[in-house]
Amino acid sequence: MPSNDSLARASGNVKWWKNANIFQIWPASYKDSNGDGIGDIQGIISTLDYIKALGVNTIWISPMYDSPQIDMGYDISDYESVYPPYGTLDDMDQLIKGCHDRGMKLLLDLVINHTSDQHKWFQESRSSKTNPKRDWYIWRPAKYDADGNRQPPNNWMSCFSECAWTWDEHTQEYYLHLFCVEQPDLNWTNEECRREIYRSAMEFWLEKGVDGFRVDTVNMYSKPMDFPDAPIVDPLSKYQPAGTLYCNGPEMHKYLREMAAILARYDAMTVGELPLTPNTKDVLDYVSLKDPQLSMVFQFDLVDIGRGPVDMMKLTGYKLSALKAIINKWQTFIEGNDGWTTVFSENHDQGRSVSRFASDAPEHATNSAKLLAMLNTTLTGTMFIYQGQEIGMTNVPKDWPIEEYLDVGSINYMKLIKEKLEATGASEEEKAKAVHEALLNINAVGRDNARTPVQWDSSPHAGFTTGKPWMRVNDNYKKINAAAQINDPDSVLSFWKRMIGLRTKHSSLFTFGSFHLLEPENEQTFSYVKKSAEGDEKALVVLNFTDQAQEFKLPTEDGANWSLLQGTQPVEDPTSAPLKAYEGRVFVNFGARD
Template sequence: MPLQHEHKWWKEGIVYQIYPASFKDSNNDGIGDIAGIISKLDYIRELGVDIIWISPHYKSPQVDMGYDISDYEDIHEPYGTVEDVEMLIQAVHDRGMRIIFDLVINHTSNLHAWFLESRSSKSNPKRDWYIWRPAKYDENGNRCRPNNWRSNFSEPAWTWDENTQEYYLHLYAAEQPDLNWENEECRHAIYDSAIRFWLEKGIDGFRVDTVNRYSKYPGLPDAEVTQPREETQIAFKYFTNGPRIHEFLREINDVLSEYDVFTVGELPNTPNESDVMQYISAQAKQLNMVFNFDTVGLGQTPGDRFRITPYGNVDFKRELTRWQRVIQDTDAWTTVFLENHDQGRSISRFASDVPEHRVMAGKMLAMILGTLTGTLFIYQGQEIGMINAPLTWPVEEYKCIRSVNYLKMISERLNHDPTALSKALKALQMVARDHARVPMQWDSTANAGFCSEAVEPWMSVVGSYMEINVADQIGRKDSLLEFWKKVLDLRKLHKDLFVYGRFQLIEQGDDLMTFTKHGGDMTSLTVANLSSEMKKWEIPSLVASTDMKLIIGNMKGPMDQLGPYEGRVYISSP
């Protein structure tokens, strides 16, 4: 008898991620805000969403768009106040939805009061709350960093502090010093300030940022030299999945267990299933689920995001469905997603954003995601089919620290070579984080309805807003927005099948994605053409004897053919 997953609200809920700066500007200062989010809650609820995830909205100098937090208990001023956030929490709950926040506790801003104390002197009580090390010196007496680690933003992972004459570690920007999780007092301060403070205000859980990087390898040794020409080296193995990480996560879980909440962890650089299972097994009592980046990482070289490698539909199918199989007959749970604030748009990356295919492709991806097992996450604008900025987008429009640093590095190293810059821009057009961070496209007026025409938004809107916007799609039955609503309705109507059902992939060629789901006394069949070419197909023998009825599709064509980016979902019951 197959193991049945225990039913939970956070497994069945549809999660909608909001990027505050870019969602809706309520006061026309060019920056999205909490009041703007509140003004669109009915739109979100009518989409079929149950849980809202708010990306970092805490007090921050915004070096890395809020992932550099200077006060966990306060709000970034342009977004609003703590009182505004309390109103948001209440407004969400009043509509029968739930809300989760980002939990960013691997590092703080270098302007956080804790770090200001830590760097004030070597004898300060909070000195050990961050990771400080003395310099090394070469044979000529030149000062060197403690090790050769590279940060995730393509720079050395150590910065010299002139005042105390030591280096501090930062796995991200220099303005994001890593907290020292080995210090118990520091850990408990994190639990009180970043976690309990907001749980007591009624939030329903956390998306946990970089959840596997709190425990570093003892001794912080040099990484292996795999790029001899580079000053720094990729060092994931020494700061990811460290020896005490599961101990730390169990401590966090002890705090969370006092409340009816859930956690979803960001789990980068963890490809082995056995390692992932240690985080998501219910018995382990650490995380409820994690984001695995196997699919969204396609085409990106680990440690070198913008070094693009080729991939095809076979790779897409393999990675997207990988965790469907792993959670079967285990007590683990998984996520279903193709977009977030760190990724390019799914239609542009995994299908086609050319005008003749864009809507069909968006509907096809919606059907695949909506019928996979796990908790479904949707990113703002995904429901209307927002796409990447074009290759012609001016270079100065890229705002993300990763994009800016990459362009600067290419320009400096290659002496402003136009060919190299052109290649770099092609990489950015595919996988830059900026594409997810442009303003939400609400209508076809100036600035896409994000803010008034008289205001310059913090980040330029993409020209596609004239054709891709909420106002044009809402209530129009053939639109992608209304199609997403139908998909989510079906997912909820048949949750035993689509949320909890057993998955089986069926091979029917490289460009066809075909799978069945079995749940309760029902069976479904999802088939999708991932290509721009007409494809022949047939009902798989596994379900050929059942009475399969088409419940949703994005085209009405011949039974034995699938048009470009056509998708269909069939269902049978006794």
């Protein structure tokens, strides 16, 4: 029998965000309305009917606030203004209304671990040691080595492969930045600072009608204020990764409870970006309804699979069984409790899922995209789709030179690789080989893959803009674009629409149902059973993750009367025909009882 908790998820006090299917937009690359080569809010407004037709009911927009754009808007200079190339506050009001008029909700990105160094708060903070806002950021005096050379307060590396501390000549102290030099970290131990963050970054927009936030780096606000050195895991680097020290600090839950109290007044949701939190019990501490903090979180085990534990750009490979184990872990961790989970395989920080988890070879790309759509739409939790995923956009071509990559993370990574090669005295041949390998790694998992302009049609610049796009369009836009797919019933776009429609129609089964993994050690196919909370619906999902046909016979030992609900490819006898390369099938048994 289903647990009381699973029944409550489906039929009890269901929060609106549990039934949300969320479409993420990266503003710069989505749709340009005025020909300046940069996506904008009016461009988003012009496609609201397209988004609505996809079947989603919520939109999440990545940072559109005023910003110097050192890190694509994650360096915010004013929470209460819009980056001028994107539009104005009036445009945002129109967008909020346009979403609500269509029965959709709107989420914004909440970036409050740090600001831009151009934010007025930081400008005041660095003006003098006695400024009232000095303590709104994290300042520390220098250390000195045995030779009297100035050193930073500790050995932490930033998330962008550089020292996490920068010396300020004017006030003769270092400030902390876990990301770019231009992104100083806020000091959350200062209560006055926290109150102003809540007012300016949250309440300002909640009063305008936004329905919640994706919360950036949600577990980094509480640092160990004695700032111990990080363990040395890379002897060749002066600075070391320190995420295990600054994530999930002692006051994190206190801060999130303060935020949750504000959000509750507006019935607003949050989804937190929660890195370096592998333990399910620790995650439940953030998302349990008994202690409201976050509605749900993004776990990164899936998108990080096959990446090095220290060098996250370095690919080490993975087996399908490992991917299954990760999905099983986060599908089942909410069983028997009041937590909630998310479903996603792409976002603005990841390589494209078709290229990452299946095949972007021309003969397999369409089927791979449908396979992954079937996986995403049949899993339990709130589902997130990233712009372009609905048409099967892929990673950029492998022959793009490093000059085409614009993301600060990729640029700094290549710089670090070259510095290490120089330090070790590598030969020219060794340097060339290492740089080539680094470029292949960037091509596979670099953030630029997700940030190329959306491919709307086959006209110049993929219909994204009438001007020169801020970033090169993927070369395959003439074959992969929305216009070519919108009226094609066999397209990736049409398949996503059908699967989202089935997910919505059978939400008790797919959104809320329990997950049961089959054949965990099978390295070719991924199969699982979903059971509705009431126990009267079952689904069997079978997915071939290889480029070869795989034998298949519909199981009958449990007495289930299976019928095909949806397949990714046409087949005469879905009960026994081999699974074609990258083929998926969903069978259902309605009326089943445990």
